[in-house]
Amino acid sequence: MFEILEKELLARDIWKYTIAAPEVAKKAQPGQFVVLRLHEQGERIPISISDWDRDAGTITLIVQAVGHTTKRLAEMDAGDHILDLLGPLGKPAVIEPVGTVACVGGGVGTAIIYPEARGHRQIGNRVVTLIGARSREHLFYQEELSAVSERVLVATDDGSCGHHGFVTDLLRQLIDDGLHLDQVIAVGPVPMMQAVSELTKSRGIKTIVSLNPIMVDGTGMCGACRVRVGGAIKFCCIDGPEFDAHEVDFSSLLRRLRLQERSAAGCTSAENGTEGCKSQCHN
Amino acid sequence: MPTQPPQDRIKNFQEVALGYSPEMARREAARCLQCRQRPCVKGCPVGIDIPGFVRAIAEGDFAGAVAVIRQDNTLPAICGRVCPQEVQCESHCVLGRKGEPLAIGNLERFAADWERETWGGAAHRPNRVRGGKGKVAVVGSGPAGLTAAAELSRLGYEVTIFEALHTPGGVLAYGIPEFRLPKDILAYEFRQLQLQGVELRTNVLIGSTLTIDDLFSLGFQAVFLGTGAGLPHLLGIPGEDLNGVYTANEFLTRVNLMKAYLYPQVDTPLYLGKHVVVIGGGNTAMDAARTAVRLGSSVTVVYRRSREHLPARREEILHAEEEGVEFRFLTSPTAIKGDEEGWVEAIQCVAMELGDPTEDGRPAVRPIPGSELWLPADSVIVAIGQGPNPIVARTTPGLETGLHGVIEVAPDTFMTSREGVFAAGDVITGGATVIKAMGGGKKAAQAIDHYLRNRSGRPIS
Ligand SMILES: Cc1cc2nc3c(=O)[nH]c(=O)nc-3n(C[C@H](O)[C@H](O)[C@H](O)COP(=O)(O)OP(=O)(O)OC[C@H]3O[C@@H](n4cnc5c(N)ncnc54)[C@H](O)[C@@H]3O)c2cc1C
Ligand SMILES: Cc1cc2nc3c(=O)[nH]c(=O)nc-3n(C[C@H](O)[C@H](O)[C@H](O)COP(=O)(O)OP(=O)(O)OC[C@H]3O[C@@H](n4cnc5c(N)ncnc54)[C@H](O)[C@@H]3O)c2cc1C
Ligand code: SF4
Ligand code: SF4
Ligand code: FES
Numbered sequence: 065m066f067e068i069l070e071k072e073l074l075a076r077d078i079w080k081y082t083i084a085a086p087e088v089a090k091k092a093q094p095g096q097f098v099v100l101r102l103h104e105q106g107e108r109i110p111i112s113i114s115d116w117d118r119d120a121g122t123i124t125l126i127v128q129a130v131g132h133t134t135k136r137l138a139e140m141d142a143g144d145h146i147l148d149l150l151g152p153l154g155k156p157a158v159i160e161p162v163g164t165v166a167c168v169g170g171g172v173g174t175a176i177i178y179p180e181a182r183g184h185r186q187i188g189n190r191v192v193t194l195i196g197a198r199s200r201e202h203l204f205y206q207e208e209l210s211a212v213s214e215r216v217l218v219a220t221d222d223g224s225c226g227h228h229g230f231v232t233d234l235l236r237q238l239i240d241d242g243l244h245l246d247q248v249i250a251v252g253p254v255p256m257m258q259a260v261s262e263l264t265k266s267r268g269i270k271t272i273v274s275l276n277p278i279m280v281d282g283t284g285m286c287g288a289c290r291v292r293v294g295g296a297i298k299f300c301c302i303d304g305p306e307f308d309a310h311e312v313d314f315s316s317l318l319r320r321l322r323l324q325e326r327s328a329a330g331c332t333s334a335e336n337g338t339e340g341c342k343s344q345c346h347n
Numbered sequence: 348m349p350t351q352p353p354q355d356r357i358k359n360f361q362e363v364a365l366g367y368s369p370e371m372a373r374r375e376a377a378r379c380l381q382c383r384q385r386p387c388v389k390g391c392p393v394g395i396d397i398p399g400f401v402r403a404i405a406e407g408d409f410a411g412a413v414a415v416i417r418q419d420n421t422l423p424a425i426c427g428r429v430c431p432q433e434v435q436c437e438s439h440c441v442l443g444r445k446g447e448p449l450a451i452g453n454l455e456r457f458a459a460d461w462e463r464e465t466w467g468g469a470a471h472r473p474n475r476v477r478g479g480k481g482k483v484a485v486v487g488s489g490p491a492g493l494t495a496a497a498e499l500s501r502l503g504y505e506v507t508i509f510e511a512l513h514t515p516g517g518v519l520a521y522g523i524p525e526f527r528l529p530k531d532i533l534a535y536e537f538r539q540l541q542l543q544g545v546e547l548r549t550n551v552l553i554g555s556t557l558t559i560d561d562l563f564s565l566g567f568q569a570v571f572l573g574t575g576a577g578l579p580h581l582l583g584i585p586g587e588d589l590n591g592v593y594t595a596n597e598f599l600t601r602v603n604l605m606k607a608y609l610y611p612q613v614d615t616p617l618y619l620g621k622h623v624v625v626i627g628g629g630n631t632a633m634d635a636a637r638t639a640v641r642l643g644s645s646v647t648v649v650y651r652r653s654r655e656h657l658p659a660r661r662e663e664i665l666h667a668e669e670e671g672v673e674f675r676f677l678t679s680p681t682a683i684k685g686d687e688e689g690w691v692e693a694i695q696c697v698a699m700e701l702g703d704p705t706e707d708g709r710p711a712v713r714p715i716p717g718s719e720l721w722l723p724a725d726s727v728i729v730a731i732g733q734g735p736n737p738i739v740a741r742t743t744p745g746l747e748t749g750l751h752g753v754i755e756v757a758p759d760t761f762m763t764s765r766e767g768v769f770a771a772g773d774v775i776t777g778g779a780t781v782i783k784a785m786g787g788g789k790k791a792a793q794a795i796d797h798y799l800r801n802r803s804g805r806p807i808s
Contacts (some may be wrong), residue, residue, distance in 0.1 A: 105612060151555070152555060
């Protein structure tokens with residue numbers, strides 16, 4: 065059992081949880097994640113470790129309430145317990161002295177960008193951070209990111225804060241203005257990572273993305289998380305979650321994420337997903 | 348052995364084989380000739396005194412039968428159900444030369460079930476071990492880890508099992524379905540182990556949450572690796588990343604471990620569709636096929652050799668056939684096709700022909716050019732085997748691995764290339780059987796005892 069020690073609303077539908085998990089806190093590194101299960105009938109879902117306090121034995125998770133499990137988590141409070149939590153999982157991010165790094169976060173991906181930006185800053189890289197969100201009320205972590213970045217630029221889809229448009233526009237602008245980037249890290253919705261990847265590929269800038277496929281165990285046992293990278297199938301949970309963006313088959317990833325539409329909308333009925341389906345399923 | 352009728356059982360997940368009544372067990376046991384040479388015992392990887400326990404059953408001394416079995420096997424209720432008896436103990440039974448061999452597995456199951464149902468295990472419950480001989484860490488809670496833990500604890504060590512998943516049991520928990528091995532039996536065996544003083548820690552991935560070196564710093568004097576062969580192999584054909592293509596591990600984990608068949612009472616969903624094609628011919632393929640039948644799909648198993656080469660237990664093949672699973676032998680998949688949204692629509696296969704026997708005794712297979720055909724499929728389940736998981740090897744400096752990533756051990760001591768680290772079960776052999784993993788776990792536990800006593804300067808007994 066893993067106790068939720070604190071819970072805080074960071075932005076619309078985005079919650080920050082401080083959880084007692086001493087062993088995970090001791091080992092966590094930027095880029096890694098946990099798999100958690102809330103209760104006996106619950107699903108196992110992967111969530112990145114956005115921060116940790118090795119002395120206090122706590123980890124921070126930032127979770128967007130989007131579906132069944134994440135909404136249920138949003139109903140839990142400080143003092144409640146998460147039944148199972150496994151981690152840290154995945155390979156740690158490779159953080160090396162490279163020069164100038166742009167950290168690009170989209171939506172809840174901003175939470176994952178934070179420990180990476182901090183890591184790069186700590187070893188002396190110059191860090192510029194770009195964050196994108198639907199609107200002002202979905203933005204979070206601007207202050208935290210400012211503390212570890214030389215600059216933080218913001219884009220919102222509706223123009224309610226910062227640049228009116230996509231975060232990729234900001235990145236393009238930055239490059240066109242003559243800022244030399246040695247590396248880009250992008251974490252967010254698949255279309256955003258794909259757009260960043262296309263842009264940086266054309267400019268020849270090495271780019272890392274953190275992928276978010278569906279997972280079950282998170283230990284390399286089920287293969288649900290397989291992604292196509294460089295033409296080969298990789299298991300995101302043990303070979304990733306970070307990969308060279310220019311090698312990733314984003315369309316395959318996007319397609320596999322659609323699995324949840326059919327599986328979540330339905331049930332285990334054989335008619336599920338077919339025209340003849342008469343099941344009155346929830347969701 | 349009586350079974351649930353096929354038309355009923357395809358609608359539920361309850362156990363198929365119903366077990367013997369005491370009268371049936373005594374009648375079957377009475378057929379045993381009590382052969383002086385005991386050929387059957389040679390066929391059992393852990394050497395159970397088969398004539399001994401069978402005689403006790405024939406005499407109605409069920410408690411005596413249990414005592415005999417438990418000398419060599421800590422999980423009889425499980426082995427009686429899942430051992431491939433037809434190639435092990437029963438294949439050596441002299442009765443098999445003229446007629447049916449003695450149903451040794453069924454009798455073993457009967458005795459173990461009788462014990463659990465009659466005493467709730469109270470009688471064989473070993474005393475809580477006082478420890479004192481030192482601390483040993485067991486990594487993985489499958490049959491190898493379970494048996495090693497039981498043996499080490501019996502030998503006087505304080506044992507902690509570390510398991511990555513939230514439920515212990517390894518393949519017994521996430522792979523083998525409820526209708527073949529009720530999860531209550533597994534839970535019961537774990538309770539016994541815990542009563543004996545073995546500690547179980549779930550949600551710990553060794554190599555990540557704690558490394559092997561951490562275990563030594565925590566005061567464990569030896570480490571046993573029973574991490575199994577859980578990394579699923581893929582076909583390497585086009586279309587394998589389409590939606591609706593599952594590894595058998597994902598499919599079975601969703602259904603067995605996460606109980607997706609109860610959705611929406613549980614949160615884990617599963618999409619299967621009308622037509623399911625399962626690739627493979629082993630126990631995993633049969634379990635996937637029969638599970639898919641119970642979820643309401645029509646199922647075709649595609650296997651590249653012929654029926655007599657199916658590696659699955661005979662009982663599972665028969666049960667699958669009775670449950671309406673269709674088999675396509677001498678057929679091998681070459682591509683999977685999806686619709687415009689990326690969902691599986693059909694699978695292309697090619698006919699195969701058998702050639703000369705290869706080293707492992709099975710005939711070589713080769714595709715017949717021009718024989719391609721398409722089978723309709725809403726889902727494809729790939730069940731072509733598993734290899735060892737790389738996490739522990741990747742994160743443990745100095746731990747050597749061999750072909751296909753198996754962990755290398757010295758054949759007599761079960762010690763790996765790292766001092767004090769031992770391994771057995773599927774992680775050293777590649778996918779094998781429950782009883783072989785148990786046999787390995789027990790021998791490795793004895794080797795650990797030997798190592799620790801020598802190291803601390805005490806004489807070897
Ligand atoms: C490595 C990694 C790190 C992540 N980090 C974060 C993070 O830090 N913060 C954050 O908010 N999110 C993160 N995510 C995404 C997060 O895991 C999902 O948002 C979460 O799983 C959604 O669960 P849900 O039940 O709330 O949503 P839904 O989408 O509603 O899921 C509903 C049901 O659909 C099922 N389902 C979901 N996906 C699939 C699928 N692909 N196939 C079959 N069934 C499926 C689920 O089992 C669930 O029961 C991360 C994902 C990965 C892989
Ligand atoms: C679907 C299926 C059906 C089968 N049917 C039969 C059958 O009928 N009869 C038969 O004899 N055999 C059968 N087998 C084979 C048999 O189950 C295996 O040979 C046996 O389970 C191997 O035991 P093990 O203890 O070595 O490993 P496993 O049972 O694989 O257990 C390994 C355990 O270690 C855990 N683990 C792995 N890595 C780590 C880590 N780093 N840290 C912590 N924990 C870790 C895993 O989560 C798992 O719980 C079947 C196999 C499958 C997949
Ligand atoms: S453990 Fe397996 S092989 Fe040995 S007697 Fe029992 S069923 Fe036969
Ligand atoms: S070989 Fe068969 S008949 Fe002979 S002792 Fe063994 S089980 Fe009995
Ligand atoms: S989540 Fe199961 S293999 Fe990656």
